[in-house]
Amino acid sequence: MGDYIITTNPNRCIACHACEIACKSEKNIPLEATLGKIVVLGPKMVNGKPKMSSVFVPCFHCEKAWCLEACPTEAIRRREKDGLVYIIESLCVGCKACIMACPWHIPQWNSETGKAIKCDLCMDRIDQGLEPACVSVCPTDALSFGRPEELSDKTREAYAHGLLERNLSATSVRL
Amino acid sequence: MKKHINTLCFMCSVRCPIQVEVENEQVISIRGNPHVPAMKGGVCPKGVAAVAALNDTQRIQSPLIRTGERGSGQWKRVSWEDALDYTADRCKAIFDTYGAKSAVYCERANLISDISKSFQKAIGSPNHFTHDTVCKGSINTACRSMIGYTDGQINADWTHAKHVVLYGRNVFESVEIKAMNSFMAALEKGTKLTYIDPRVTITAAKAHDYKMIRPGGDLAFNYALMNVIIKEKLYDAPYVKRWVEGFNELSRFVDPYTPEWAEKETGIPAAEIVSLAREVSRVKPAVVFHYGYRGSHHPTEVYFRRSILILNALMGSIESKGGLFIKKGLKDAGYKAGLRTFSSQKFPEMEDKRRFDGCGQDKFPIADPAHGVGFMFPHAVIHEDPYPIKVLFAFRYDPLLSNPDYNTNLKALQKLDLIVASDVNFGATTALADVILPESFFLERSDPLQMGSGLKPAINRRIACVRPRFDTKPMWWIVKQLADRLGVGQYFPYDTAEDIWKYQLADLDIKIEDFDETGFVSLSDKAIWWDRNDGINFKTPSGKIEVVSDLMESHGIPSLPAYQPLDRQPDAFRLMCGRCVAHTNVMTQNNLYLNHLVPENRLWINERRAEELRIADGDRIEVASGAGKGEMRAFVTDLIHPEAAFMLHGFGHKEIDSKRSYGKGVADALLQERLYDRIGGSPALDHTWITVKKL
Ligand code: SF4
Ligand code: SF4
Ligand code: SF4
Numbered sequence: 096m097g098d099y100i101i102t103t104n105p106n107r108c109i110a111c112h113a114c115e116i117a118c119k120s121e122k123n124i125p126l127e128a129t130l131g132k133i134v135v136l137g138p139k140m141v142n143g144k145p146k147m148s149s150v151f152v153p154c155f156h157c158e159k160a161w162c163l164e165a166c167p168t169e170a171i172r173r174r175e176k177d178g179l180v181y182i183i184e185s186l187c188v189g190c191k192a193c194i195m196a197c198p199w200h201i202p203q204w205n206s207e208t209g210k211a212i213k214c215d216l217c218m219d220r221i222d223q224g225l226e227p228a229c230v231s232v233c234p235t236d237a238l239s240f241g242r243p244e245e246l247s248d249k250t251r252e253a254y255a256h257g258l259l260e261r262n263l264s265a266t267s268v269r270l
Numbered sequence: 271m272k273k274h275i276n277t278l279c280f281m282c283s284v285r286c287p288i289q290v291e292v293e294n295e296q297v298i299s300i301r302g303n304p305h306v307p308a309m310k311g312g313v314c315p316k317g318v319a320a321v322a323a324l325n326d327t328q329r330i331q332s333p334l335i336r337t338g339e340r341g342s343g344q345w346k347r348v349s350w351e352d353a354l355d356y357t358a359d360r361c362k363a364i365f366d367t368y369g370a371k372s373a374v375y376c377e378r379a380n381l382i383s384d385i386s387k388s389f390q391k392a393i394g395s396p397n398h399f400t401h402d403t404v405c406k407g408s409i410n411t412a413c414r415s416m417i418g419y420t421d422g423q424i425n426a427d428w429t430h431a432k433h434v435v436l437y438g439r440n441v442f443e444s445v446e447i448k449a450m451n452s453f454m455a456a457l458e459k460g461t462k463l464t465y466i467d468p469r470v471t472i473t474a475a476k477a478h479d480y481k482m483i484r485p486g487g488d489l490a491f492n493y494a495l496m497n498v499i500i501k502e503k504l505y506d507a508p509y510v511k512r513w514v515e516g517f518n519e520l521s522r523f524v525d526p527y528t529p530e531w532a533e534k535e536t537g538i539p540a541a542e543i544v545s546l547a548r549e550v551s552r553v554k555p556a557v558v559f560h561y562g563y564r565g566s567h568h569p570t571e572v573y574f575r576r577s578i579l580i581l582n583a584l585m586g587s588i589e590s591k592g593g594l595f596i597k598k599g600l601k602d603a604g605y606k607a608g609l610r611t612f613s614s615q616k617f618p619e620m621e622d623k624r625r626f627d628g629c630g631q632d633k634f635p636i637a638d639p640a641h642g643v644g645f646m647f648p649h650a651v652i653h654e655d656p657y658p659i660k661v662l663f664a665f666r667y668d669p670l671l672s673n674p675d676y677n678t679n680l681k682a683l684q685k686l687d688l689i690v691a692s693d694v695n696f697g698a699t700t701a702l703a704d705v706i707l708p709e710s711f712f713l714e715r716s717d718p719l720q721m722g723s724g725l726k727p728a729i730n731r732r733i734a735c736v737r738p739r740f741d742t743k744p745m746w747w748i749v750k751q752l753a754d755r756l757g758v759g760q761y762f763p764y765d766t767a768e769d770i771w772k773y774q775l776a777d778l779d780i781k782i783e784d785f786d787e788t789g790f791v792s793l794s795d796k797a798i799w800w801d802r803n804d805g806i807n808f809k810t811p812s813g814k815i816e817v818v819s820d821l822m823e824s825h826g827i828p829s830l831p832a833y834q835p836l837d838r839q840p841d842a843f844r845l846m847c848g849r850c851v852a853h854t855n856v857m858t859q860n861n862l863y864l865n866h867l868v869p870e871n872r873l874w875i876n877e878r879r880a881e882e883l884r885i886a887d888g889d890r891i892e893v894a895s896g897a898g899k900g901e902m903r904a905f906v907t908d909l910i911h912p913e914a915a916f917m918l919h920g921f922g923h924k925e926i927d928s929k930r931s932y933g934k935g936v937a938d939a940l941l942q943e944r945l946y947d948r949i950g951g952s953p954a955l956d957h958t959w960i961t962v963k964k965l
Pocket of ligand 2: 115234
């Protein structure tokens with residue numbers, strides 16, 4: 096994802112799709128196109144208990160971007176400063192090579208303009224110090240945006256704090 | 271230039287605090303108000319979709335007078351002047367013959383309810399009801415009968431609760447963002463959630479323990495819980511001694527209702543009932559048995575809702591940290607006065623005080639007249655009981671799709687001389703109107719201030735973010751214009767929203783500018799709790815929690831009547847209705863994004879029952895009850911109890927102006943029979959038996 100990553104906390108996600116709708120509405124794209132998609136499994140019964148899980152799938156902003164390499168008009172570019180992969184609309188000829196090349200078919204088709212569109216991780220918002228629309232709208236804070244190293248730090252610390260706290264209370268019980 | 275405006279959402283009745291980003295009269299984005307931490311900056315999908323609702327060209331764009339048959343969708347665009355004159359002239363002619371009491375005003379309770387009630391008082395009609403009666407009349411009555419407060423005056427301390435028990439209160443789909451986030455954080459810290467529902471929901475999937483109960487079994491389940499709690503002395507004895515009136519009667523009453531007895535009625539193993547009783551009592555009083563949001567399921571509703579409150583009383587959790595609390599207002603925060611209301615002015619004496627629904631009178635002596643008993647409307651119209659009803663003001667409310675028994679309702683509406691509708695969008699009732707007075711969307715209008723009672727009370731403000739897109743007006747303006755033309759304009763001493771705010775704040779040392787930065791004025795920075803040992807101000811005659819209720823007994827209504835077993839119909843399904851996160855009531859089904867997300871309702875049926883009927887997932891089926899029938903598609907699943915069937919509320923729109931939702935799915939109202947709770951006042955929306963067959 097260039098320098099950034101969006102992660103999903105499936106325990107917090109309530110499958111409300113506000114993330115998708117904010118993206119469609121604020122990027123002003125047709126109803127059928129979904130730049131960032133929340134994929135939900137369940138609720139379904141697993142060993143007699145209802146379970147569900149979900150993961151948000153935006154564009155990954157790959158280091159080796161298949162879409163970029165496939166584009167014959169160089170409409171797809173990578174930002175120097177943070178590696179984000181985006182489309183310059185005026186250069187897109189609507190050949191759909193990027194959609195085919197991307198292993199997950201992540202670029203979308205804008206039937207109104209006849210051009211490809213894709214998740215640019217809301218780079219204008221990032222430049223203003225804001226989080227991407229999908230992340231900022233999520234009512235339960237299920238989505239996190241940041242640099243991979245920050246997120247890894249946060250998760251590790253949260254996990255370890257839990258362990259340590261349990262350790263402490265275990266000791267006090269023994270005392 | 272970009273502006274950020276703090277206001278109140280109104281895509282659903284929760285009215286979350288939101289921040290709207292506006293540039294050149296266009297709404298760019300909508301987020302949670304950042305000054306309200308529990309919003310976490312987010313909004314639900316309906317909140318986001320408000321932008322699409324604002325710009326929707328399928329909205330009502332100007333005042334309209336009907337030219338064709340009722341429901342034909344043939345309208346004449348008229349000026350406000352003409353629409354208002356027309357309405358007032360017709361009202362005058364009808365009132366001359368039948369009196370102003372022949373006019374019923376219904377609405378979805380909202381920030382202008384105080385003004386609507388004043389309108390009815392000013393013209394001299396006792397007939398006003400809100401949608402609340404259909405949704406939670408019985409919870410309201412249950413609460414007043416036990417603690418002297420309505421359900422709207424209490425809340426749960428989600429943040430500090432250690433164990434929460436929810437009966438179909440689907441908090442993660444029927445969302446109230448602040449409460450949901452506080453609860454989510456509590457769950458992460460180890461709070462337990464027990465979720466009881468015949469149907470698996472998102473909330474069930476987040477619960478530690480989910481119980482697929484037989485539909486209607488909750489009351490038996492609760493009696494058995496009480497049985498265990500009392501037998502094993504698991505209750506909070508000092509609290510019960512201090513605050514509970516009628517404990518001995520209760521002990522005797524629940525004695526026969528053992529877990530083994532309840533197992534047969536509910537399908538929940540006796541051992542599970544016992545272990546739940548023990549588990550919750552270990553963390554008392556930080557326990558919430560949630561009294562629910564919608565409480566209109568079965569004819570015994572008032573007793574079920576009372577049973578939930580009794581469980582809280584036994585846990586000592588009413589007005590306890592982590593339990594339920596009574597909301598605090600201006601006076602509790604040390605202010606001498608409250609917001610000034612229009613409805614407290616002195617109005618002329620009414621000629622005839624009998625209400626169309628007999629609420630607070632002969633028919634429903636203990637239901638709350640502040641909300642009325644709305645589903646009695648068709649009865650009153652058709653039978654002219656207690657007198658002829660001729661005019662309906664349906665203001666931002668759609669009784670036809672919201673109340674049970676669509677066909678009878680339709681007959682009643684057709685019988686009226688005049689239907690005046692005011693709404694943002696077309697709806698089933700709007701489509702039948704004689705005149706439509708279109709309301710501005712919530713992003714386009716300022717409304718009266720809202721008293722936000724709670725542990726930390728505040729006053730909140732909705733303020734216009736953009737200019738109206740079409741020829742629409744705020745409701746307070748429309749009501750005043752009608753009042754002027756009916757000769758009672760003096761009770762509406764305002765011209766602008768600012769005038770209304772000033773009037774409301776007249777007795778307080780709070781200025782309108784105080785709202786500018788955050789959208790609200792906070793009245794207390796610390797949570798206000800009453801001393802649970804000695805300081806709880808229950809508003810019952812005894813000053814206690816009345817398990818044996820004076821309100822009920824004094825009207826000859828038993829507080830603890832013997833349990834009546836549920837009936838069985840092995841070939842039919844008990845129809846349940848409910849919500850999903852995308853839609854609210856009957857108001858959002860035509861929204862561009864929300865319609866795309868959930869375009870129709872399907873009938874959930876258990877896979878075993880479906881197999882017997884040879885129905886496969888996605889098949890077209892006919893669904894029928896004693897009230898009506900319809901065609902829809904089946905959702906075959908193991909996520910629902912075999913005796914139940916479920917459909918989302920709010921579909922089956924037939925107004926041709928709502929092009930996206932037109933003809934999609936079936937209205938639950940079409941199938942729901944006219945069953946109701948004779949005491950609490952709610953219709954029994956989940957009590958109808960339906961049959962299902964493959965088409
Ligand atoms: S569109 Fe596909 S290939 Fe291109 S950067 Fe995104 S994920 Fe990678
Ligand atoms: S907005 Fe958040 S909670 Fe809703 S679907 Fe997206 S990630 Fe899940
Ligand atoms: S829950 Fe959603 S629609 Fe309802 S008030 Fe809150 S943001 Fe608006």
